[in-house]
Amino acid sequence: MSDDTLRSPSRRRWIRAATGAAAALGLPRGSTAQQASPAAPPRRGATMIGVPFAKHERVRFALVGCGGRGSSLLDDMLHVPGVEVKAVCDIVPEKVAKAQAAVEKAGRPKPEGYTKGDHDFENLCRRGDLDLVYVATPWNWHVPMAVAALQGGAHAGVEVPSAVTLDECWTLVDTSEATRRHCVILENCCYGWSELLVLQMVRAGVFGDLTHAECAYIHDLRSLLFQDEGEGLWRRFEHFKRNGNLYPTHGLGPVALYMDVNRGDRFERLVSMSSPSLGLQRYRDRALAAGDPKRTESYACGDMNTSLVQTAKGRTVVLQHDVVSPRPYSRINMLSGTLATFADYPPRIFFDASNPHAPRPRDTKSGHQWRKVEQKRKKRDKDGIENRFEHPLWTRLERDAKKSGHGGMDYVMSWRLVQCLREGLVPDLDVYDAAAWSAPAALSEASVAQKSAPVEFPDFTRGQWQAKRA
Numbered sequence: 001m002s003d004d005t006l007r008s009p010s011r012r013r014w015i016r017a018a019t020g021a022a023a024a025l026g027l028p029r030g031s032t033a034q035q036a037s038p039a040a041p042p043r044r045g046a047t048m049i050g051v052p053f054a055k056h057e058r059v060r061f062a063l064v065g066c067g068g069r070g071s072s073l074l075d076d077m078l079h080v081p082g083v084e085v086k087a088v089c090d091i092v093p094e095k096v097a098k099a100q101a102a103v104e105k106a107g108r109p110k111p112e113g114y115t116k117g118d119h120d121f122e123n124l125c126r127r128g129d130l131d132l133v134y135v136a137t138p139w140n141w142h143v144p145m146a147v148a149a150l151q152g153g154a155h156a157g158v159e160v161p162s163a164v165t166l167d168e169c170w171t172l173v174d175t176s177e178a179t180r181r182h183c184v185i186l187e188n189c190c191y192g193w194s195e196l197l198v199l200q201m202v203r204a205g206v207f208g209d210l211t212h213a214e215c216a217y218i219h220d221l222r223s224l225l226f227q228d229e230g231e232g233l234w235r236r237f238e239h240f241k242r243n244g245n246l247y248p249t250h251g252l253g254p255v256a257l258y259m260d261v262n263r264g265d266r267f268e269r270l271v272s273m274s275s276p277s278l279g280l281q282r283y284r285d286r287a288l289a290a291g292d293p294k295r296t297e298s299y300a301c302g303d304m305n306t307s308l309v310q311t312a313k314g315r316t317v318v319l320q321h322d323v324v325s326p327r328p329y330s331r332i333n334m335l336s337g338t339l340a341t342f343a344d345y346p347p348r349i350f351f352d353a354s355n356p357h358a359p360r361p362r363d364t365k366s367g368h369q370w371r372k373v374e375q376k377r378k379k380r381d382k383d384g385i386e387n388r389f390e391h392p393l394w395t396r397l398e399r400d401a402k403k404s405g406h407g408g409m410d411y412v413m414s415w416r417l418v419q420c421l422r423e424g425l426v427p428d429l430d431v432y433d434a435a436a437w438s439a440p441a442a443l444s445e446a447s448v449a450q451k452s453a454p455v456e457f458p459d460f461t462r463g464q465w466q467a468k469r470a
């Protein structure tokens with residue numbers, strides 16, 4: 001089934017109308033901010049909200065994209081119980097050979113390799129013996145690969161951002177609904193120790209009513225973006241013409257879960273501003289040799305993009321993106337409610353004096369002092385919030401997770417997804433999350449292009465965002 005058969009005729013017309021910069025965003029020609037969020041196209045299948053996986057005793061797994069991220073995901077999957085690695089794919093044969101060798105080194109049968117060009121992933125997806133395909137390729141490949149995996153009968157785990165344009169977001173939703181397969185966003189940051197601790201506290205009412213969050217992807221990638229390998233081969237190009245928040249999901253995913261987005265609330269609108277675009281130029285002028293062709297490139301993306309998102313319940317979220325300034329890494333991960341405020345980097349919390357959940361009176365500090373939140377405090381402070389609210393996934397998996405990437409959250413994410421498949425559970429994250437958390441890339445570009453005009457989020461759930469989930 002081609003992409004087009006999944007779209008309504010009106011949707012095809014809408015896409016054909018797009019030209020120029022608007023086309024690049026999947027927006028209608030001459031779009032105003034409000035037109036950036038067209039009404040949902042007619043549903044082609046039933047919702048995937050709350051749909052459990054069929055039970056899988058073993059999870060037959062394949063990986064598309066054996067680069068930096070894919071290799072790390074594969075390593076995690078080799079440690080997650082119940083996974084059989086059946087196939088690996090990359091356009092670079094050496095990367096496939098390396099992935100195959102890693103599987104064999106772990107004492108498993110050699111997976112089949114797919115290396116015959118840009119579209120060999122389609123052959124992998126047609127095998128018919130796969131339960132789960134991870135997609136860890138450059139952004140422009142995520143949607144065609146996820147669609148092929150779903151149409152081939154597997155569930156898809158798609159790296160971030162799962163889609164680049166709004167049109168692509170709808171394609172993921174429509175394909176997941178039509179094929180009855182889940183398209184799970186691989187947002188590992190939702191499984192960090194701090195993020196899951198905060199989520200548990202939110203659910204226990206520690207924050208009272210939520211009002212505001214601040215989150216970001218702030219990561220100095222300048223050196224990486226100019227390398228002649230890995231992300232240096234494609235990620236810098238995204239800065240040539242696009243100007244907005246190119247990588248929204250690491251910050252926004254955890255906040256969306258705190259705020260029950262798609263589970264009682266939804267992202268409704270966004271305004272966005274970008275700072276001047278200077279960081280990449282200054283860096284390459286300093287770091288690259290005279291005559292290097294990269295010195296002639298020009299970049300459109302503002303160094304710092306700041307977007308402000310409002311939810312249907314009126315909550316506000318500041319969402320930032322900066323990968324080209326000299327700054328320490330941060331996703332900010334700040335959450336405010338009527339009874340407490342949490343902020344990360346480093347993790348800390350402030351309780352209102354009236355907060356009944358504060359561990360003891362001394363934790364409701366007077367004045368403006370934060371209380372430190374420390375994973376290692378668990379041993380010495382048995383009634384501290386670190387013990388009371390640690391997520392059961394971390395209590396169970398901490399030792400194994402510690403060996404994995406990004407402080408362990410990568411392993412927790414993959415372990416949990418495989419657990420959902422093996423036990424026939426509803427996945428934590430679904431295609432509506434993939435769409436709603438990826439959409440700010442296109443929406444921020446649209447808002448920035450129109451002097452920060454407000455743009456509306458599409459409702460990818462088609463009206464089903466209000467239902468609470470178990």
Ligand SMILES: NC(=O)c1ccc[n+]([C@@H]2O[C@H](COP(=O)([O-])OP(=O)(O)OC[C@H]3O[C@@H](n4cnc5c(N)ncnc54)[C@H](O)[C@@H]3O)[C@@H](O)[C@H]2O)c1
Nearest residue numbers: 065066067068069070090091118136137138159160230231
């Ligand atoms: N969740 C995280 O923490 C995290 C971290 C890093 C990267 N990522 C995401 O993972 C994805 C991959 O990033 P990366 O750092 O591994 O980049 P990378 O460039 O190291 O790897 C991408 C791989 O995809 C392969 N590829 C490209 N086109 C292909 C095709 N048509 N068929 C098969 N293979 C193809 C490339 O050869 C390369 O090996 C990106 O979406 C990125 O945003 C996520």
